[in-house]
Amino acid sequence: MEVIKVENLYKQYRLGQVTTGSIAHDFNRWWQTVRGKEDPYEKITGLNNREDSGSNDYVWALQDINFSVKQGEVLGIIGRNGAGKSTLLKILSKVTSPTKGNIKIKGRIASLLEVGTGFHPELTGRENIFLNGAILGMTKSEIRSKFDEIVAFSGVEKYIDTPVKRYSSGMYVRLAFAVAAHLEPEILIVDEVLAVGDAEFQKKCLGKMKDVSGEGRTVLFVSHNMAAVKSLCTKGILLQNGKVIIEGAIDSVVKKYYGGERDSFNYRLCNYEVDGFHLYSVGVKNSNKAFDDEIIRDREIIIEFNYKLEKDINGLYFNIKLKDEEGSFILTTLSLGEINIDIDSNCIKMVIPAGFFNEGTFNLDLLVIQKNENGYKSYIQEPDFLSFDVLPEERPLGTWMGKELGFLRHTFEWKKLLK
Amino acid sequence: MLHDNTNKNEGWTEVIEPKRSLLDVNLKELWRYRDLIMLFVRRDFVSVYKQTVLGPLWLFIQPLFTTITFYFVFSKIAKIPTDNVDPILFYLSGITLWNYFSDCFSKTSNTFVANAGIFGKVYFPRLATPISIVISSLIKLGIQVLLFAGIALYRVYFHGAQISINETILFLPILIILMAIMGLGLGIIFSALTTKYRDLSFLLTFGIQLLMYATPIIYPLSYTSGKLNKILSYNPLTPIIENFRYAFFGIGQLDIQGLIYTSVFSITVLILGVIIFNRVEKNFMDTV
Numbered sequence: 001m002e003v004i005k006v007e008n009l010y011k012q013y014r015l016g017q018v019t020t021g022s023i024a025h026d027f028n029r030w031w032q033t034v035r036g037k038e039d040p041y042e043k044i045t046g047l048n049n050r051e052d053s054g055s056n057d058y059v060w061a062l063q064d065i066n067f068s069v070k071q072g073e074v075l076g077i078i079g080r081n082g083a084g085k086s087t088l089l090k091i092l093s094k095v096t097s098p099t100k101g102n103i104k105i106k107g108r109i110a111s112l113l114e115v116g117t118g119f120h121p122e123l124t125g126r127e128n129i130f131l132n133g134a135i136l137g138m139t140k141s142e143i144r145s146k147f148d149e150i151v152a153f154s155g156v157e158k159y160i161d162t163p164v165k166r167y168s169s170g171m172y173v174r175l176a177f178a179v180a181a182h183l184e185p186e187i188l189i190v191d192e193v194l195a196v197g198d199a200e201f202q203k204k205c206l207g208k209m210k211d212v213s214g215e216g217r218t219v220l221f222v223s224h225n226m227a228a229v230k231s232l233c234t235k236g237i238l239l240q241n242g243k244v245i246i247e248g249a250i251d252s253v254v255k256k257y258y259g260g261e262r263d264s265f266n267y268r269l270c271n272y273e274v275d276g277f278h279l280y281s282v283g284v285k286n287s288n289k290a291f292d293d294e295i296i297r298d299r300e301i302i303i304e305f306n307y308k309l310e311k312d313i314n315g316l317y318f319n320i321k322l323k324d325e326e327g328s329f330i331l332t333t334l335s336l337g338e339i340n341i342d343i344d345s346n347c348i349k350m351v352i353p354a355g356f357f358n359e360g361t362f363n364l365d366l367l368v369i370q371k372n373e374n375g376y377k378s379y380i381q382e383p384d385f386l387s388f389d390v391l392p393e394e395r396p397l398g399t400w401m402g403k404e405l406g407f408l409r410h411t412f413e414w415k416k417l418l419k
Numbered sequence: 420m421l422h423d424n425t426n427k428n429e430g431w432t433e434v435i436e437p438k439r440s441l442l443d444v445n446l447k448e449l450w451r452y453r454d455l456i457m458l459f460v461r462r463d464f465v466s467v468y469k470q471t472v473l474g475p476l477w478l479f480i481q482p483l484f485t486t487i488t489f490y491f492v493f494s495k496i497a498k499i500p501t502d503n504v505d506p507i508l509f510y511l512s513g514i515t516l517w518n519y520f521s522d523c524f525s526k527t528s529n530t531f532v533a534n535a536g537i538f539g540k541v542y543f544p545r546l547a548t549p550i551s552i553v554i555s556s557l558i559k560l561g562i563q564v565l566l567f568a569g570i571a572l573y574r575v576y577f578h579g580a581q582i583s584i585n586e587t588i589l590f591l592p593i594l595i596i597l598m599a600i601m602g603l604g605l606g607i608i609f610s611a612l613t614t615k616y617r618d619l620s621f622l623l624t625f626g627i628q629l630l631m632y633a634t635p636i637i638y639p640l641s642y643t644s645g646k647l648n649k650i651l652s653y654n655p656l657t658p659i660i661e662n663f664r665y666a667f668f669g670i671g672q673l674d675i676q677g678l679i680y681t682s683v684f685s686i687t688v689l690i691l692g693v694i695i696f697n698r699v700e701k702n703f704m705d706t707v
Contacts, residue, residue, distance in 0.1 A: 005431075014705070090704065093541065093542055095538065095541070095542055095704055096702055096704045096705055097702055098435065098437050101437075102436045103435040104435075105432060105434070105435070106430055106431055106432050109433075113539075113540045114540045117536075117540045117541045118537045120466055122470070123462060123465065123466060130458055134455035135455060135537065135543060137452075137543065139451075140454040163469070
């Protein structure tokens, strides 16, 4: 059963300062409407594209958005900053209205665009629970019946009669989230709540969202955190410049998000020919996956070289250097000893153990040299030969969803010794 | 948040659309949020006096000091007569009523700007905010009316002040409701306009001050004559003040015609206000 249906949704914004010029525009708009004509500013509206500094005063933040959500689905809305995610959420939560089109909804909606909306610093925790709950749409008796649960969930029992201005920021957020978590809407809209709070808070937050969807209720979730999106959502839509680029299973949408956004590619065709060694492609992938699949960090990663030979070649060394996005070197690896390849072979690969990389973007410098009687000969020397993204793995709910620091995240062996 | 105004055939409970009709006030929805309105009232009341030593006593101090000031400036220095009514009671009655109107008007007039933070994050019927202000001001008025009654008793017993309460005092609730309606109506009109044009909020501050002098607060209507008297009687607040003074002090006369005029004016302003407020509330986040 469809519970949300978005049809031909448009949202227009005015750029720049809203000042004196706006009176003239308002008047003109009103005058044209009186005369039964179209809105004169609708036509000249530019696309929502931050790079394009067009001269239009108006911009479409959303254009022709169509999608529907079924009951019990957890829909992830992803896209980079400025793609229109927040605008869409604002319209869904009735904070602002669309310019054209409509959204049909079945059931009660609660939106969490922020936790602690309407908290008053002078009021006590108890008073704020009631105030915030009512702002989010609960009645006093609903709040009263859940009051003890909310307080227990927040873990601030001791301070419940203290003004919230004396709370630490952590306590404040926990209390605010506790109220929100006890809403019982049929449809829940959540925006980047994960951005605040510590690991424990994230855990509670995501766990609660999972519970909500488990109860057959519908969740719309906007986040930049792909690990969280992938773990939580069943379906996704990708917004770009105010338009829906793709709608479908969450994995394919996340893949498109990465694929559509970066200049890197996991696979590169090339044409090097030195001394009968003909290298025609190099690629990075998870083992048992294709090159155009995304690379997930907790699986074995393979760097594969495809070549053709006119003769046997001995004494090759493969040197691979990895750099981060800023070009700082992270890792150098040299093939162990000489590699001899014979004419029948066409592929050689380097295997990187599962979980070696942290998530991130890596640039690869390639150097292939051959040792012969005259010393070393450089076969291929190609900085920034290719670039690939390693994506976060799906994580069990209840674990930390943020990005770990560092570029490498290998797990090492730990030994207990008796001395 | 459930609306019942939509296509029942498909079972949609709510449709979000660009425009709504002129007077689409969802009173049912507003009623469902009555708890929120009362919590806002409580918040406004509690938060103002937290961390003050005198607390709600300030509700007494402000009108008393204003009255004393008026007494010296207008009665002692300017020698403006008060129709043989005890000047202290005369000023205090005017200030008490005026404060209610001016609170309703000025505090609701920045509804959108002052609440942009909340309004930008969560939906609830926006009218809940100005309505809560009118109610919390009403509580303040109630307390100040008690103060007025106390001072009146004191003046009567110890200073021989004359009062003559008659049965038209029963109109008092109507007078208060009229002020509430007018203040709310004007306030939400201004609140809608100030989202785009902030200039108006400057205009409003001294506009309300000027309006007080254009209302017979510190002088009786009978003190004016000719053209001025005529202009003053067009002020819809004049009948409210005059009728109250008639009911309490027995001065002037009962002005039913004036009250009808004020009622028509107030209700028109409120309807207009709600229409404008409704239009603005849907998109004000884009301009505020």
